[in-house]
Amino acid sequence: MLDKTLIGKSFPPLLVDVDKWQLKFFAKAVSEENPIYFDEQAAIAEGYRSILAPPTYGVTLGCAVPDPFSRAKAVGLDATKILHTAQSFEYFEPICGGDQITLVATITDVFEKRGGAFKFMVEETVATNQLGQLTTRFRQTVVERA
Amino acid sequence: MKDLIFDQIALGDALPSLTKAPITRTTLAYFCGASNDHNPLHVDSDFARAAGADDVFVHGMLDMAYMGQLLTGWVSQRDILSFGVKFGAIVYVGDTITCRGEVVDKVEREGVYAVKLKLRAVDQHGDLKLSGEAQVRVGAPAVAG
Numbered sequence: 001m002l003d004k005t006l007i008g009k010s011f012p013p014l015l016v017d018v019d020k021w022q023l024k025f026f027a028k029a030v031s032e033e034n035p036i037y038f039d040e041q042a043a044i045a046e047g048y049r050s051i052l053a054p055p056t057y058g059v060t061l062g063c064a065v066p067d068p069f070s071r072a073k074a075v076g077l078d079a080t081k082i083l084h085t086a087q088s089f090e091y092f093e094p095i096c097g098g099d100q101i102t103l104v105a106t107i108t109d110v111f112e113k114r115g116g117a118f119k120f121m122v123e124e125t126v127a128t129n130q131l132g133q134l135t136t137r138f139r140q141t142v143v144e145r146a
Numbered sequence: 147m148k149d150l151i152f153d154q155i156a157l158g159d160a161l162p163s164l165t166k167a168p169i170t171r172t173t174l175a176y177f178c179g180a181s182n183d184h185n186p187l188h189v190d191s192d193f194a195r196a197a198g199a200d201d202v203f204v205h206g207m208l209d210m211a212y213m214g215q216l217l218t219g220w221v222s223q224r225d226i227l228s229f230g231v232k233f234g235a236i237v238y239v240g241d242t243i244t245c246r247g248e249v250v251d252k253v254e255r256e257g258v259y260a261v262k263l264k265l266r267a268v269d270q271h272g273d274l275k276l277s278g279e280a281q282v283r284v285g286a287p288a289v290a291g
Contacts, residue, residue: 022180029176030211031167034218046222055214055229059207063182080197084206088230088278094223139230 002076002110002119010106011071016061020097023051026060040097050097058089058127058136061101075110075121077144085120086141093133100130108139119144150221152252152259153287161247161263164216168242168270169204177208204237209267209276216245216265221282227260231278242270247280259286 020040027038035042036052043051062068069079095101109122120143127135167173171189178189183205186193194202210231217226237243244267251262260281267276 025176026180029173029180030208030215032215052223054211055217055223055226056207056211060181060183063184068183084233086230086232087207087210088228090228091226
């Protein structure tokens with residue numbers, strides 16, 4: 001059974017340091033060629049504080065916890081059967097190496113389709129930087145496949 | 147990066163497409179570590195088979211990162227207002243992903259000029275793997291006179 005009472009529940013803030021080394025590693029993993037994503041001087045020349053985190057990096061910051069599936073488990077999803085079905089971002093201020101980002105996740109929906117064969121959870125995360133600026137708000141939908 | 151001006155962009159205009167190298171197990175190992183997504187379904191074939199999959203499969207967020215590169219190859223990241231995708235079909239080791247985007251709408255609100263893009267990523271067979279949309283800011287039209 002899914003626990004719909006968790007809809008609207010926000011979880012304790014997660015404080016994450018944006019590591020320059022990891023940004024470089026991410027750039028390598030995705031074969032990034034634009035140096036603003038791995039070379040601090042190139043990023044500074046483009047007006048950023050440091051190496052720029054790419055558009056999808058908020059999710060990586062959100063996974064910087066011992067168990068990224070803890071919320072999915074809390075609503076009753078089987079973490080071994082979870083697939084990511086949708087992801088979206090709204091952007092405000094850039095995230096850069098050396099930033100300290102506070103992430104607050106809220107479960108925004110929990111529902112079933114096809115008589116319970118597919119169980120979904122939607123969560124929204126707000127990411128604020130060390131200056132108190134909203135950087136990005138992102139929404140993630142996961143499904144437990146039957 | 148070429149300046150994009152609102153009134154010089156037409157509906158149907160295509161972004162330069164982006165084709166990435168075939169995805170290898172090494173790619174997945176790097177992305178596992180780099181993305182903090184340590185789910186063994188993406189890197190451990192023994193685990194994946196025990197879980198009922200044929201083999202490891204690609205992180206959806208890797209495909210989305212590639213789609214992000216399509217966008218940041220066209221505009222500065224500062225000009226991306228929103229970006230969203232649906233993961234339609236699983237991508238496997240050996241697949242070659244091509245990302246494409248097309249202008250489907252033009253909007254002006256309170257002096258911000260933006261275009262809406264329809265996004266699609268396909269594999270080497272042309273099968274749709276990811277679909278999405280983004281809104282990006284572009285330059286205001288030159289003022290007449």
